[in-house]
Structures are given as structure tokens and as C-alpha cells.
Amino acid sequence: MDYEVQRCTRHCAVTGRELRPGESYYSVLTAKGAEVERLDYAGEAWPGPPADAVAWWKSQMPGAEVRRTHWAPNDVMLDFFDQLQGQPENHDMRYVLALLLVRRRVMRLEENESDDESGQSLLLYCPRRDANYQIPAVVPGEARIEQIQEELARLLQ
Numbered sequence: 001m002d003y004e005v006q007r008c009t010r011h012c013a014v015t016g017r018e019l020r021p022g023e024s025y026y027s028v029l030t031a032k033g034a035e036v037e038r039l040d041y042a043g044e045a046w047p048g049p050p051a052d053a054v055a056w057w058k059s060q061m062p063g064a065e066v067r068r069t070h071w072a073p074n075d076v077m078l079d080f081f082d083q084l085q086g087q088p089e090n091h092d093m094r095y096v097l098a099l100l101l102v103r104r105r106v107m108r109l110e111e112n113e114s115d116d117e118s119g120q121s122l123l124l125y126c127p128r129r130d131a132n133y134q135i136p137a138v139v140p141g142e143a144r145i146e147q148i149q150e151e152l153a154r155l156l157q
Contacts (some may be wrong), residue, residue: 001022004104006038009063014045021027021063028056031112054112058145072156074106076127080155093148094103100125100152107133138151 008027010019019042021041026046029036030053041047049056067150071077081101101107102124103133110132120137139149 002149005036008061008104009038009040011040012042012045013039014041014047019061021061023061024058025061026056026058029054054109055102059101071100073102074101074104074128077101077104077156078106078126089152091136092138092144093151095122095135095138096140098122098135098144098150116117 008025010018010027015109019040024043026041026043028039028041030039030050030052031037036054042138044136072080078098080102081094081097082144083095087094098107102109106128107124107126109122110125112120113123113134114120122133122135122137124133124135125131126133
């Protein structure tokens with residue numbers, strides 16, 4: 001099942017105000033039947049992810065002078081994704097990279113699973129490789145998010 005995810009609304013879902021350049025904000029995706037709804041929140045209005053969130057992330061509004069990020073080709077990103085599989089210390093990075101690959105439509109989110117033993121995981125399908133992946137949902141902490149962003153940018157831009 002493919003989801004069409006809208007771009008950032010550039011407005012806070014709680015206050016309605018426009019998000020300023022350079023301002024940190026949060027985005028969350030929730031499933032609404034066959035559709036995915038995206039809501040963006042100013043940092044001070046972020047209530048935390050809802051229980052039914054498919055995904056959520058923290059980002060920063062680009063400034064007028066900020067240029068678009070040019071990522072590595074999809075095959076390079078997929079190779080790096082595969083390399084991370086055997087590195088338990090980088091499961092959180094692999095999770096973030098999986099979300100990036102879903103966002104780029106290289107992978108599709110097939111299912112969001114949850115059980116008592118292994119916690120939450122994402123079932124992804126990659127048409128490019130005709131492969132299924134089950135990724136544990138290892139959400140990184142605040143400090144680790146910064147490290148992952150820097151490392152992915154260094155390796156994949």
C-alpha cells in the first residue's frame with residue numbers, strides 16, 4: 001500500500017501560526033483509514049507523538065539561504081541500509097534511514113507491527129530489490145538524533 005504524504009504545512013497544528021525560518025518543529029504521521037495525515041507542530045506546542053503515530057520526527061524550517069540537500073543515489077543509500085543490518089549499535093540509525101527511504105519512495109511501509117516481546121517494528125517493501133524488511137522501531141534520543149543526522153549527512157550527501 002502506497003501512502004501519499006503531504007509536504008510540511010509550514011504552520012503549527014495547535015497555534016496556527018507560521019513556522020519561522022530556522023525554527024525547530026515536529027511532524028507526525030497518523031493513519032486515517034487508507035490515508036496518512038501529517039501534522040506539524042512548533043517546538044513549544046509539541047504534545048508528544050500520539051499513540052497511533054505511524055512516524056514522527058523533529059526538523060528545522062529552512063532559511064531563505066539554505067540550499068536543498070542532495071542525497072546520494074538510492075542504490076548507495078540501500079547498500080548502506082543493508083550494511084547497518086549487522087550492527088546492533090546502529091539500529092536507531094537504520095530506523096531513521098528506513099524512514100528517509102520511505103519518504104523518498106524507495107521503500108513502502110506495508111505494516112506497522114507491535115507485540116509485547118519485540119516492541120514496535122515496521123514492515124517495509126523495496127520494489128527496487130523486490131525485498132521485504134522488518135525494522136525494529138528504535139527511536140533515538142535527542143542527543144543521538146543530532147549524531148545520526150550529522151553522520152547520515154556526512155556519509156550520504
